[in-house]
Amino acid sequence: MTMTTTVPLPAGWPTTEERARAVQDELRLRVVLDEPGPPPGTGHVTGVDVAYDDERDLVVAAAVVLDAASLHVVAEATAAGRVPFPYVPGLLAFREIPAVLAALDALPVPPGLVVCDGYGVAHPRRFGLASHLGVLTGLPTIGVAKNPFTFTYEEPGTRRGAASPLLAGVEEVGRALRTRDAVKPVFVSVGHRTSLDTACAHTLALTPEYRLPETTRRADALCRRALKEATA
DNA sequence: GCGACAG
């Protein structure tokens, strides 16, 4: 059974793009990049995702906890509220995080590593959704995105497991990682308290069958379902 | 100035 809670807007949540960028420039200093992160296949791995109904100004987030070894669902929670920020490239976190925080708070078990649908340090100011969520919660986080955003990369080898650097100019901000033979890669970046190697290892452990991590797939399905039930 | 741009 899934419990849906109501989203409280964190105190001081920015309303303007200018303020939001200032918040990123301040919080980015707290990102921890010198920890390896939890080893793949142990403990919990949690996927978070968000669905919208802009017509009704409604946002629903889902958090799904998996046992990292079996990939079985251990717990799940959802949270619904008003959309707190418009979609602006580079400021996605301000639109998604309040609902995600509420869903994580509603979980009955520790989340372990949190897998986000989007980017971590692969970001214009090196502070994407996954890093922001990590700093706010203290949890280890990674970002697994479906698109290369503004970054560049060389096509990785055709086999699952092949990878190539995701580049912001000459700086490596993440990795294009093939999770399925001959299928478009995903774009992995560190969020908080995790290394890039660990992030990629987790991503491969979570993709035994599909291109996207099992965590993301489960969270995506849950928030869409909860949005329909909230709309109905 | 123009275009591109995680979800």
Next chain:
DNA sequence: ATCTTGTCGC
């Protein structure tokens, strides 16, 4: 993100 049917393939 979201709007949306059928269809090709394992």
